[in-house]
Amino acid sequence: MIRVLVAEDHTIVREGIKQLIGLAKDLLVVGEASNGEQLLETLRHVQCEVVLLDISMPGVNGLEAIPRIRALNNPPAILVLSMHDEAQMAARALKFGAAGYATKDSDPALLLMAIRKVAAGGRYIDPDLADRMVFEVGLTDERPLHALLSEREFSVFERLAQGVNVNEIAQQLALSSKTISTHKARLMQKLHINSLAELVKYAMEHKLL
Amino acid sequence: MIRVLVAEDHTIVREGIKQLIGLAKDLLVVGEASNGEQLLETLRHVQCEVVLLDISMPGVNGLEAIPRIRALNNPPAILVLSMHDEAQMAARALKFGAAGYATKDSDPALLLMAIRKVAAGGRYIDPDLADRMVFEVGLTDERPLHALLSEREFSVFERLAQGVNVNEIAQQLALSSKTISTHKARLMQKLHINSLAELVKYAMEHKLL
């Protein structure tokens, strides 16, 4: 029996996914969480083989939760479930240590299969996405500017685009606001932008928002 | 038996919702669609009492599909299911003729209840949202929020959206920066936004940029 923990902020979607997993006789949902903090807390007293993780959760988002999950002893495999099927995002998730990346567009049967695969220590990437990843990320030409951003810079970028201010970001990431300002300045230089307005525009045009 | 059609673009979410509805013995999913065109096509040969509609679908989006569903003879009731619990969006959906508006954050039991309610000819609005609607939106409005801006406010708005900072605007308009700040605060209140990021987003979504 494979034990699964579902981390996803939208209740309806979470319940739906639980139902879906319930259909498979070899899978069992043993817990759930609607944000990163809750997830880590739950993992402290619930054993499972797989965490099904939505990247776009409020507060400590899914991506950032990954290394913290893997820091536990005997950590579960992490299967990321994402809305936006950005190749960029998938690459980041895998780099952070996720065992797989599925999108909410894919076939439910594939999801169940993916859970089994990562539970067995394997890896899974949505086939459509894998395709695009070798195209967009693999070929060295014409990569978007935001591909040049470092991990930290990208986290700061995302939050700024969402309207989070420097101080709040500093709190979320447990850093000094000075540090956030530095990251902000550096990422803006990399993206050749001069104002927050342009940053948001950039994010929208590149469908990062 | 209440027959339901599920229109939602993300397959996993759609399947999850189908499972969820399957739990209720008085509800039956008789069809599904992953975009607006498919939805209208399906409705042409499938009878149902309720359409569960995701507004953020690609192509003909959910909102635009509403009047076209209601133009059918003997049209089903439409229950909108939304990710973002925007009061503004809910107001528009209801204006277009939806019978209800639920968010994916809400309790699954409420969703089932909402389906029954609209099937019986009633209306349903997510309680949290209803609260905010009476506060934020004067249900009657159809014209865009930015129509409420005064002349000065609009000039300031445009410049802010273009990335001009408060001081520069003050110079351009030969006013004190304090005055610009005041206009900014007032216009942001009118547009129900809390950050410059949202301001830019608003401008882009309304093609003002």
Next chain:
DNA sequence: GCTTCTTGTAGGGATAGCCCTACAGGGTTG
């Protein structure tokens, strides 16, 4: 005609954020 709302203007004081600078660790490269 008196009150209330909206708009344009701006000050005082507090805070957020920017600019410049710094330093350490890791990677790269000549």
Next chain:
DNA sequence: CAACCCTGTAGGGCTATCCCTACAAGAAGC
């Protein structure tokens, strides 16, 4: 392996911006 660049971190000090408040002129309601 030394020099350099990139990244993550942050302090000091200055400026931009916000929040609250105020007031006058016109519009609007009653």
